Amino acid sequence: MKVLMSLLVLGVLSFANATEVLPSWNEGKSKSSIMHYVQAVTDKNSADYIAAKDRIAVFDNDGTLWSERPVYFQLYFAMDRVKALASEHPEWKTTEPFKSVLENNMTGVMKSGEHGLVTLVNATHSGMDVETFKSEVQTWLKSAKHATTDRPYTDLIYQPMMELIQYLEANDFKVYIVSGGGIDFMRAFVPELYGIPEEHIIGSMGKVHYKDGKIIKDDEIHFIDDKETKPVAIYRTIGKRPVAAFGNSDGDFAMMLYTEANKKHKTLQLYVHHTDEKREFAYDRKSHIGKLDKGLDYARDHNWTVVDMKKEWKVIYPFELEK
């Protein structure tokens, strides 16, 4: 009888586990604010009910859905491509920012500033059709390793955020990514890794042109999806104001304010706050990458949800679940 009871208890626990919402989130302010919001807007009898067609949720990517340290992962891809293509470009040995890349001088690369980074991206993300580029990214992701963890970059996604995406989708939200990252770079892995389709991925874009049935990538920036241009990109691609916005930096602040200014619907704004120097990275106001300063003050003053990664997340990465 005792055994049976134990089995029953185990059974119940296992059942509860399987259906538990946001299992990697500790009970607390953030989890409860998310769940209250979703319950309020999906309950037909609630004054805050939102029709499914208007349940638009937008997520930043770097630092919100996966790590962005030491620097944005796409930059490592660009640098690895520079190394792979160097033999075809002897002039790179003496020209910045390529010289620093080839000498593995990260300080030199970062010193080249935004212009240098754009130069690296233009040189490595152009001259092929978008389908070829996609294959290059996918091949790279299979072998490249992250500098400080020595893991594939695709390991470094946030388990609690993946659960949040699934929870929203299960509640008929349309989940979009709105990232400063390159749209073609993200489209190479996001559909399979996050379960978000290509048409829900918004990002920075290079110029392209159409030729003979193909979209060819040119070596020029068309659109940087950051700060005040995030609402512009949302308007262009979605054409509806979101009701929920998720970010981690001042680069997401305008998109979150745009969401908050939705007069028709109850909204949710959530910042992922990088507070865990042990399991991930800790940074905010003074960081060059993922700076969160103005947004953090505003969030605290306006009752936005601010996730303390260290305290509120049971695990950061999916591989921690296997332990």
Add this chain to the structure above:
Amino acid sequence: MKVLMSLLVLGVLSFANATEVLPSWNEGKSKSSIMHYVQAVTDKNSADYIAAKDRIAVFDNDGTLWSERPVYFQLYFAMDRVKALASEHPEWKTTEPFKSVLENNMTGVMKSGEHGLVTLVNATHSGMDVETFKSEVQTWLKSAKHATTDRPYTDLIYQPMMELIQYLEANDFKVYIVSGGGIDFMRAFVPELYGIPEEHIIGSMGKVHYKDGKIIKDDEIHFIDDKETKPVAIYRTIGKRPVAAFGNSDGDFAMMLYTEANKKHKTLQLYVHHTDEKREFAYDRKSHIGKLDKGLDYARDHNWTVVDMKKEWKVIYPFELEK
């Protein structure tokens, strides 16, 4: 018993009617090519099966889903706005193309060419946030009447094409509009009229900027969605190559070739050919609006579907059903 049989027969007929696919299409080449295609790609046992996520269908709008004669309906909106705003712009009385608009001189307006039309659009589609613009379009559509039919513009949609959209959606296709028309103009009526959501509408765009929670329309063109830029717009917004493309002019030809060049999936290309001078308008190779010349030759040489509106459509407009 005879009565019962008759009722039964009537019942069966009525049932057949209610579930008939593409009821406003006459049996024939076009209807059968559409139905064969959809059956082939949605049958799991077919070699041509396409997973639902990849069933992307793109439709031109002007001349494909609603009429575009005497000129694009959006141009009438722009001209009506010029008249409404004329008192604030005394200089328009002596400046083309405004002068011709205010004098109801359509020949003069058309003479101003593409530059003139862009000038009219820029002047009337800017200086307000996108939500205000949307209301202006909706208000206009409620009262404006089409020049030759004296009907609301929203009456002039093609019943057979609405049935086609519904048929594709019922078969899990994601239906997008990819039009040279303005994205904000279309977003004001397409969701309600066609049942296609804002995020599936791709079109030409003016520049905009974000300010204080709003997207403000500037008086400059950002992107013209026509010919070789239609594939570019599809790539940017959808990020997948379509499997089915529907158009009516050479402006849609590149988008249809881009679709045909899909190597992974069986594709369908369909041209609506304006052959019905009595019920609608008849035009193709020599038309200034909706010119169909190169595309028509290619379509005939490559086994694309070319719909003869006069012969293949039982009705053109929904109001004909009420007769």
